[in-house]
Amino acid sequence: MARPREFDQEIVLNQAMEVFWRKGYERTSIQDLVEHTGVHRGSLYDTFGDKNQLFLQCLDLFRSKDRAFGILEEEGESKEVLRRYFDRLIDYALNDDAGRKGCLIANTAMEMGAIDSSISVRVEAFSMDVETSFYKFLMRAQQRGALKKKKNVRELARFLVSIRYGLYVLAKTTTDRKVLEDAANVAMLIMV
Amino acid sequence: MARPREFDQEIVLNQAMEVFWRKGYERTSIQDLVEHTGVHRGSLYDTFGDKNQLFLQCLDLFRSKDRAFGILEEEGESKEVLRRYFDRLIDYALNDDAGRKGCLIANTAMEMGAIDSSISVRVEAFSMDVETSFYKFLMRAQQRGALKKKKNVRELARFLVSIRYGLYVLAKTTTDRKVLEDAANVAMLIMV
DNA sequence: AAAATAGTTGACTGATCGTTCTTAAATAAT
DNA sequence: ATTATTTAAGAACGATCAGTCAACTATTTT
Known part of the structure; x- marks a missing residue:
């Protein structure tokens, strides 16, 4: 060169x-x-x-930089860890200084959808990353006794993915933090 | 003229x-x-x-045409009504013939965010419509005994709004119906 | 020091964008 | 039948778009 x-x-x-x-x-x-x-x-x-x-x-x-899921790997009671995850997500999603940009992948999924396969492949891969992060977190919680053995961890993980995306959309429809907190509060009830 | x-x-x-x-x-x-x-x-x-x-x-x-919430006003056991609502949403969100367009308001919220106030006003209003539809549904369910009296209906309504948006995003990240059904299945657990 | 190589730069391309304008056509009022 | 009014339609506007290219500059190799 x-x-x-x-x-x-x-x-x-x-x-x-x-x-x-x-x-x-x-x-x-x-x-x-x-x-x-x-x-x-x-x-x-x-x-x-x-x-x-x-x-x-x-x-x-x-995809390589998003370390939000690092929180899920931190020590602490499972329910508290999940709460901390949602708290940070809500903080970030509503923070004006951070630009209220949401999640790049969610934004892209909504804008480009299934138009370009090279994009949808990446969207799908990231979404799978998110699911896997939740899955691992929930498995650990289950082994620790913080989640009933009979619970379907795959289902729960997908549910959390859905909530995650939902919160990002909500953050674009309102600036009222309470709305997102209410949604997250109910979602937390799965940790029993 | x-x-x-x-x-x-x-x-x-x-x-x-x-x-x-x-x-x-x-x-x-x-x-x-x-x-x-x-x-x-x-x-x-x-x-x-x-x-x-x-x-x-x-x-x-x-906003004036979206009648999906009509389902929530139909007769039947509350839990079954909600399941029917999610089933139809998932059907529609994944249906290729319908174009997998998702929800126009969610799409717009994600694309335009808080750029234009004349748009965000409309996004906010529609989102409030959705919340209100769920709220009324849940109140009816509670009065009918299908939902515990101590449950916070406002919280639950906002949670359902979040799930609704989340499912629409999920439908843009995958074509696997099972993923959405899993998420909806867990969400249904609130109806106790 | 000269030549080869790779990065920078400003000017430029054709295409497409949202929008407007003038002219023609169709109906209603006179 | 003529005039007034409204809509339709083709052509064109300047602005902006993604992308290119030749001239220039800085570094490495010879």
Whole structure:
């Protein structure tokens, strides 16, 4: 490589992801990306390919970065751990400073749906990650006696995925924290 | 009015709504609307105003037309009624012939978020409609003894709203009916 | 020091976007 | 029958879109 790049690929990819996350794929123009990364159009194309390819890399980055589920692996009583997870989710989803962007994958699933297979593959994979995180959490809880043995952990995990997505949608329909807390409160009742 | 309109405003508005519903606001071009309604661009502008105004009218039409909650007012055991509601929702959300469009308001909330106040007002209003439908249903169930007196009906209603939205998102991440059914099954447990 | 290589840059492409305008056509009022 | 009024329709508007390319610059290799 003769002349070195003047920007950090990872940083720029994160900045691009931020824009797609906030505005969605269609509303994001190349010009937006240029302005928010400070990188020339041509360099973006040389480095990341076209808009669609760049977006796919942002989806991959999001999947690899989302550490919200780390909370589920922390120590503590299972019910309290789950409550902490929801609390943080609600905090984040409603936080104006964070841009109330929601979940990039959920946003993308809603915007692009089943249009492009290279996208739906990634949406599906992430959704599966989420389910698996909940599944593992619930299995641990069950082994610890915090969840009845007869409970169907797969069902419960999918239920939690649904609640998770539901809360992100709710956060786009209201700024009333109580609404999301009420929903999460009821959802917590499964931990018996 | 001298020369009469050659098209039915209501039919055309429904056709436009269909397109916005399927493709979202940003991905829908005036040309798309022209092709799916058979109405000239100029006539669309004369009749409905610009793209944004037309879209708002589609949101209003959607709100006034969504009769899915009629199921909740039907006769029968409360738990069975709720199950029927979820069954139909899942049927619709996954039905290819229906276009797997999801819920126009949820789609719009995710796409437009809190960008435009004239839109978020409508999103909020519809979301409140949904909550109220569930609330009334749950109150009837409680009076009928199908729901414990001590249950917080407002909380439960908001929980159901969250599940409803969650299922619509889930339907965009997978075609596996079992995933949605599992989530709905767990949600049904609140009816005790 | 010269050549080869790779990244940066500004200008530009054709296509499509939402929107408007002028002209023609159809009906109602006179 | 003529005029007034409203709608329809084709063409065009400037703006913006995603994407490209040749000229230029900085670094590595020879």
